[in-house]
Amino acid sequence: MTPNPILKVLSTLKDYRVKCLLIGGQACIIYGAAEFSRDSDFVILATHKNLERLQKALKCLRAKSIYFPPLETNYLKRGHARHFRCGAQGVEGLRIDVLAKLRGCEEFDKLWLRRKRVRIKDNGSIDVISFRDLVQSKKTQRDKDWLMLKRLVDNDIVLNKTDPKSEQIKWWLRECRNAELLIELAGKYHKETETVSINRPLLFFAIRPDKQKLSFELQKEETNERQKDIEYWNPLKKELEVLRHEKGIQEL
């Protein structure tokens, strides 16, 4: 049995030249925010040619559909996700989730240009969503994504705190969700904090500093973002419900 089933999925997608980027839990491992994940999530280019390649790769992995909708470009381009469960030896039971759009993130072409290529000894290379795009993709309705987001940004600050560039400081000030770190950043980088605070007013509580109010505002910001995600998925879920009624409750 392949010790790491994710590697088998990745190499199969590579063999069939599927244009996709690794996202989710595995990307969090690459960037240091997680140590283990059973997630196997990808953002893919939604073209007929690429979906044909994906179909072939899925066939090789003996992957079956477990959710609606069908694997078609029009569904994927509207934001739907596709889910498969593998049946091939070494990956039995592993789920593969595929999306073409990530809420709040740019189109696939832009994500592709910014991708990180990680070379794995004896296993070729992996194309991974960029660090900043991964952080953006984690602004969902799920608790675990916010935990990851926080870890990703906190780690980035701690690892790069020696002589950071102004652009990096501004990104931290836009994305950091840790009140203590924000207060520290605001205390060190006045100019950047003032600039970013125009679009993120909660930073005023980091400048003051008022940790309690800052934490409260951070929570409010998170709640708003979660609500946006729920609103994004609502029409898609309704569409899936209609499909489910039309096709009956059975596997595609």
Add this chain to the structure above:
Amino acid sequence: MKKPKVIDTSVLLMDEETEWLSLTPAKRFLETTKLWKLYIALGGNLDPEPDPQSPFYPQRLSS
């Protein structure tokens, strides 16, 4: 204006975390292979835990 307290950010990370973060992305990915080996040896399932917070959760058709 009160002067902010300066925090040593290194204390925010535990030793194990620091060690993990000091690895290259490729090494981190390969390290998970060891965990997979252990996980599979202990009879772990590859299917992820059901996630009721996932927007896909209610659309599940079969397990």
